Amino acid sequence: MEIVLVGLNFRTAPVEVREKVSFSHEQALRASEELRARGILEETLVLSTCNRSEVYGVHPVGNRESAAALSSYLSNFHHVHPEQLNPSLYHHYDHDVVRHLFRVSAGLESMLLGEAEILGQVREAYLRAHEDHVTGPVLNRLFQAALEVGKRVRSETELGMRPMGVASAGMKLAERIFGKLNDRSALVLGAGTISEQVVSQLRDRNIKNLYLSNRSGEKAEEFAKQYAGTVIEWGEWDTALRLPDVIVSAVGVQEPLLTKSLIEKAMAARGNRALFLMDLGLPRNIAPAVAELYNTYLYTMDDLTEIVQQNRNARQSEVPKAEALVEEHVGKFISWQASVELIGVLDTLRDSLKERRAAFLQEKFAGTNRFSPEDREHLGVLMDELVERLLIAPAERLRTEKEFRKKIQSLEAIRELYLSDRGKP
């Protein structure tokens, strides 16, 4: 029972290589089945996200051989020349695989430290592989433990707590004012990349009314269709500004688009209900004096960038806590793995001792008629019982006492002592 991992991620491979080696669900299933059919792996699981492609497997033979076979298989499967692929691949074995996967699900190996999406991706990959019957007891246990680590890291540390992007930081701030945004309205000015990020965040939060406005009406229509928003004519500020609780502006202008007097008028029209404004344009889209108005909260790109930076530092300080949780679970998994291996070793040991007992008795009974067949059978049964007694007590101790198992360090010692003439279990 050896675990192997071959993969690449954003640290080891540029996007051009990553996109060539990514797996769709169907490809992941096909690869898993082929790897099992060819005898390269017994259990398989493919984890493929935009930042990583990893193949996890269990193989009974020497794992370094299977890692080489896996690398070669990946190269053939994705039609990427080994010279291009191999420098980007990393190989991990046994405990390192466990540690690596736990770090991945904890968000410690993510491009955006502590991001929450990876846990969902690991869960999805595991559930699919499980449904496709390509995993087995080892990978099932490994991935269930990884999901537990991910959950614990998210609930017991602040690693994934604070927003790390400007758009999500803005949304979190709006939630500080209004609470949940699902009964609120928002107006987004502009239809560029950053506006799209904001709109996506708003939709993730089930914003009730989404109004969109852009200089190019056509683009606004397209944008509104994509995100189920309502287009507001560009420049119709009197109507547009009285509706939303959140205003986000990210357009290219030379002079502020939303002046103090415009917002003042809008605030009067909306009964001074709190208004959150995000100015993500450069030069600024919203006059700084708007911040002086009662019940308005104005945040510029600089303010939000500073918050994101503070959050990055705060997340970084949570890394040791998350790593400690990872190590705790690595220890638990290793302990489980050792107990499972132990059972295999003891089964083989029992069979070996029984065979030796049979050979021993056969040798001693040869040339003598002192024992009847019944006596011989009885002696065999008694010796089997003795073997069981001698074997079971220490085995039970090994199984239940973690500290004792640690003392042995490696089961190779037992293998060498009793099973030097046999293959591995």
Next chain:
Amino acid sequence: MTHTFAVLTVLAYFASMGLYLRFLFSGKELTGRLATLLMFLGLVAHYLALLMRARGTHTVPYHDLQGSMVLFGWLLAVTYLCLEIYHKQRTVGGFVLPVILVFFLAAYLVPDHSNTPTTVHGVVFALHVTLSILAYAAFALSCVLSLIYLAEERVLRMRRLGEVVWRLPPLELLERMSHTSVLVGLVTIAVGTSLGFLTVDRQLATEHYSYFDPKYVFTLFVLALYAIYFRLARTAAWRGARASKLCVFNFVLVVVNFAVINIYFSQHHRYF
């Protein structure tokens, strides 16, 4: 026995406060639940301390300053716990518990006035006093909530966010919680004051009682101010920070009512 329950109350409240503050920084659900549980246990011990005290002095706990303060603390804790359950919001506990503890501990530090003669009795009178103190507790809670609102609003407007701001309740929830609390205070003080008049009615038949106690006048003034707050907090000009400031100001008047009017001007309302 009273002493034992008092010690248990203080211990439970201190532990609960520690856990509420920890919850504020860590956000761990289990810590929050433990904080609520300890608060509840503190509440039970607090009640038993009140009960033992009443048995010891052979009178209800509001015939002296100590009893009044202990009862105030208990009702504040009850009001807070109800508000926490109703609004599903725990992050305020760390700010309310110090107020409860201050009142509870101060009650045991002030000189004993338990020999003050009592002149009125009965169920209506007991309800009058209990409801009045409950109203003060609700107003105290709304004041704490308004102060949190003002601090959070300032931090958000100044764009100087610290660690805690991500944990505090949203501004609009704080506003709603404060309104709920004021509403409880308004209803209870209105009913409590009406029952006070009834009590006076009954006493008038037998003793020389007057309706024109300065306490009544001031209480009606406070009631009017809270009613104004309740109305203004929903208007365009006042919603938000201005209403919260008014709420804090109103509570200052409640404290004046409780501490100055009672002691120096009122003849029949020394401790409630």
